[in-house]
Amino acid sequence: MPDFDKNRYAPILKEKMSAESYRKLTALENLKLFDFVGEYVELCKPDSVYMCDDSDTDAEYLKRNALKLGEEKKLAKEGHTVHYDGYEDQGRAPGATKNLISKELIPLMEALLPKEREEGLAEVRQIMDGIMKGKEAIVKLSCEAPSGGPFAIGCAQMTDSFYVCHSEELLYRRGYEHFRRMKDKERFFRFVHSAGRLDERGNSIDLDKRRIYQDLEDFIVLSTNNQYAGNSVGLKKHAMRLAIKLSGMEGWLCEHMFVMSVQDEKKGRSTIFCGAFPSACGKTSTAMLPGEKIIGDDIAYFRNIDGEFRAANVENGIFGIIKDVNPDDDPLIFKTLQTPGKEIIFSNVLTGPDNNPYWLGMGIDPPKKGRNFSGEWHEGKKDADGNQIPFAHSNARYTLRLGYLENIDSSYNDPNGVPVRGVVYGGRDSDTSAPIEESPDWKSGIILKACTLESETTSATIGKEGVLAPQPMANLDFISYPIGQYITNNIRFVEGIKEVPPIFAVNYFLRDQNGRFLTGKIDKKVWMHWAERRIHNELDAHRTPLGYIPIYEDLREMFRDILDQEFSRELYEELFKFRIDAWIAKISRAVRFYHRTAPDCPQEYYDTWKSTVEKLEGLKGRFGKFIAPGAYSE
Numbered sequence: 001m002p003d004f005d006k007n008r009y010a011p012i013l014k015e016k017m018s019a020e021s022y023r024k025l026t027a028l029e030n031l032k033l034f035d036f037v038g039e040y041v042e043l044c045k046p047d048s049v050y051m052c053d054d055s056d057t058d059a060e061y062l063k064r065n066a067l068k069l070g071e072e073k074k075l076a077k078e079g080h081t082v083h084y085d086g087y088e089d090q091g092r093a094p095g096a097t098k099n100l101i102s103k104e105l106i107p108l109m110e111a112l113l114p115k116e117r118e119e120g121l122a123e124v125r126q127i128m129d130g131i132m133k134g135k136e137a138i139v140k141l142s143c144e145a146p147s148g149g150p151f152a153i154g155c156a157q158m159t160d161s162f163y164v165c166h167s168e169e170l171l172y173r174r175g176y177e178h179f180r181r182m183k184d185k186e187r188f189f190r191f192v193h194s195a196g197r198l199d200e201r202g203n204s205i206d207l208d209k210r211r212i213y214q215d216l217e218d219f220i221v222l223s224t225n226n227q228y229a230g231n232s233v234g235l236k237k238h239a240m241r242l243a244i245k246l247s248g249m250e251g252w253l254c255e256h257m258f259v260m261s262v263q264d265e266k267k268g269r270s271t272i273f274c275g276a277f278p279s280a281c282g283k284t285s286t287a288m289l290p291g292e293k294i295i296g297d298d299i300a301y302f303r304n305i306d307g308e309f310r311a312a313n314v315e316n317g318i319f320g321i322i323k324d325v326n327p328d329d330d331p332l333i334f335k336t337l338q339t340p341g342k343e344i345i346f347s348n349v350l351t352g353p354d355n356n357p358y359w360l361g362m363g364i365d366p367p368k369k370g371r372n373f374s375g376e377w378h379e380g381k382k383d384a385d386g387n388q389i390p391f392a393h394s395n396a397r398y399t400l401r402l403g404y405l406e407n408i409d410s411s412y413n414d415p416n417g418v419p420v421r422g423v424v425y426g427g428r429d430s431d432t433s434a435p436i437e438e439s440p441d442w443k444s445g446i447i448l449k450a451c452t453l454e455s456e457t458t459s460a461t462i463g464k465e466g467v468l469a470p471q472p473m474a475n476l477d478f479i480s481y482p483i484g485q486y487i488t489n490n491i492r493f494v495e496g497i498k499e500v501p502p503i504f505a506v507n508y509f510l511r512d513q514n515g516r517f518l519t520g521k522i523d524k525k526v527w528m529h530w531a532e533r534r535i536h537n538e539l540d541a542h543r544t545p546l547g548y549i550p551i552y553e554d555l556r557e558m559f560r561d562i563l564d565q566e567f568s569r570e571l572y573e574e575l576f577k578f579r580i581d582a583w584i585a586k587i588s589r590a591v592r593f594y595h596r597t598a599p600d601c602p603q604e605y606y607d608t609w610k611s612t613v614e615k616l617e618g619l620k621g622r623f624g625k626f627i628a629p630g631a632y633s634e
């Protein structure tokens, strides 16, 4: 047991912590944790410090204080609360987010929010000096991925926001006991967050001093003057950046992926998929497809365990976009969100006069006034620039425990993870990729599908919406070491894997000439079942220049069987025609992106892109602009 009483931080911690909190901290016998808390208490100067353990009493303490301080308010249904972020704090803030790295790495990481480490630390530490004065700091320990297995990573959060801790309580597994079992030398992630000075609505005032700085050498994230969970909750996006860095050093992967299992009830078969989609591109709704089972909706760790490709869901809950959650499109989540007695935080929705939450695309007419992310709201209210304020924000969210969902897969808490049989990459493009295409092999899937993924920007990040942007592996916002190396690690990951999962590229956003979506929201169920049956060698496919697509008759039968819908040959031909020019343009955009942002990208990948473009150019002579499904052969 370290002699904590001789530690330089002992006096300040004894002064600010109750005897019980101090006891809980020292009982873990972890000097690094003690020093972490001491260092940031000394810097941030909270009035008091509360140390949580894994007890329900402490979970209650967090909830109670979030309400008492007005960070959350009770809604009409029991257990439901609402939280508001500031008007300018409604999404991830890339402009204020930096990866702190050494000077030499900066030219290799231009697209990855780089900042020279010493300079960044000095800047943010200055902002943090005294930032918690007048408040209580909470120290909460959690565990990413289930404790007791090879995936688990301990995390220590210190924050002055009870909402942040309450969110972590719903979204992650409690970690005090994990720390108790942890050896003193074991690495853990550390997060410090402060909402900073608050206005009368309880929102961060000093947004000019908003910083989210990841110290990738020391695995610590310092976040100031913000509240939106993507900026404040350490275990979510901050931990993801740290985990990506760590996985790169240790030879595993951390991906922006759901984990779900597709159910073939007739055959009694359950097949696990992981899927990467940029924010707001259908990731949660794929993981939540009716009739299938969810394991996680946002972040997966991959490890090679005895030659098996295994994944663990890092989280224990969902911080989901609530827009368009309605009984038709997301029946299971809608039902859960309507159920009293479940502990759910709604954020940035409209609270109506009946004290119920309303959101965009809910399928219910909202009241004409209430409270929303702009304060008191009434229909027609305008912001300072004269723009009409919608009744709810399009990045409004719900936060709930995975265990509440009827369709949770029983393996979601397995410390050894689950065996992955298929990997899906989904972007958002209106005119290029087919609804589903299987790659011929892992490497070509990574280079031609995952690396060329693009999406239109959405409200999950602050900035202009609807701009087509590269999204390699749907992970660009979180990659924390040079991109070329990251691609190579993805390719190499399957070396030594006995059964390499096929890669499928999906796109739910193809549009016709009038801008209307060509596919229905539920059609993704058919694409996922097609992939499932391909994995089990039950279906033939047509060849395309980049992989394999479904045969019409198979889809017609599956649409009837699964959705009770007719699927016309005409629509099939439109959806699955191979768009040669659009693919050439897409690959060329990717090449320009890597030239600009990934100086370490190996020549071999450029050679693949170049030879693919040449091959596609050559096909134009034979086919014209489009290749009809079934017309192509190698």
Ligand code: OXD
Residues within 6 Å of the ligand: 092, 230, 278, 279, 298, 319, 460
């Ligand atoms: C998220 C995101 O909230 O990716 O998961 O923005």
Ligand code: MN
Residues within 6 Å of the ligand: 256, 279, 298
């Ligand atoms: Mn995400």
